[in-house]
Amino acid sequence: MEKKEENSTGNSALSDQNNQMIPSNSFFMANSTFDIPCEADQKGSLGFIDMLNVQDFASPSIFDLLQTPPLIPLQSQSQPLPSPPSTVPDSSEVVNTPASPNSSSMSSSSNEAANDKQSKIVGEEENEQEKTKKQLKPKKKNQKRQREPRFAFMTKSEIDNLDDGYRWRKYGQKAVKNSPFPRSYYRCTSAACGVKKRVERSSEDPSVVVTTYEGAHTHPCPITPRGSFGIMPENTTFGGVGICSGGGSGGDGGSSFAIPQVIHYQNQQHQIQQQPYFHNLTPPLSFTNTNPLLPRPHQERPFYPSAAPLARDHGLLEDMLPSQILKETKED
């Protein structure tokens, strides 16, 4: 079994829908702000997430953004870029304080940094957990639960559980406070991979799916029979916490999160285009990539080995998208 992890994410941002205050843990999108339920809390499990500026990005992969260059830990933001961690980074905290609403920022919590130091203990805990679990989790004390770096993004989609190429098993579902939509909890089915993700719909915009990844995959991305990465609409806003590098232990070259490319969220008058995932469309918004952390267009590189073939796989897209949309896209 897997190590039971504790988590108690405060949910300050979720509280009051009538509350017009913009919490620090919000996605800032074009003309609107979305709370990120549970993602950013005072405890810092996942810091605030702001709008990602992606000027000049034709269609960058989220992983491109996150993997190159390595995100700067909060503590060392003014320092040279650290070398990528071999596994889960000690300091997964990245905070880019936006100088302006248009400046990019990705952030994450800082308490994870300390907790991550305990990563070595995880294995031992796992064994212990095995023994004790049958008694309904007599938890270890004195050990704050280790938090993996988390990464959240928003997707405009009717599909809750977006296919990101990895295989997930749902292990829980909870009603979300102040939201009519439940939150689903998934875990990567790969044996030694403890990556988790949460999927929920925004209560403010039911068409928006908030997906939060936690942890880094330690294995290559298994291509699902349906084809991976195919169904992510392009209009996703992500924010992050974390580090996606992975470098992982498995020698897989460091892929971590199976998150599709940046999807530009266009929320002008709440008119959001649904666009096929792999098309290079002009970003609906004019972003300014002022973030030194973010790669420049010329740095674009294929992230998924399988992405290129799939990019042309309209068969998949046609499964998932209205034909009209596809048609329009092709014309582009």
Place this chain on the structure above:
DNA sequence: CGCTTTTGACCGGCGC
């Protein structure tokens, strides 16, 4: 038959 999903119960953290 094996894997996934569902779902109620349980646990721990946090605020009051």
Place this chain on the structure above:
DNA sequence: GCGCCGGTCAAAAGCG
């Protein structure tokens, strides 16, 4: 200390 809440467990059901 108590209650709330997020997160997880695990048995049962569902599915291919």
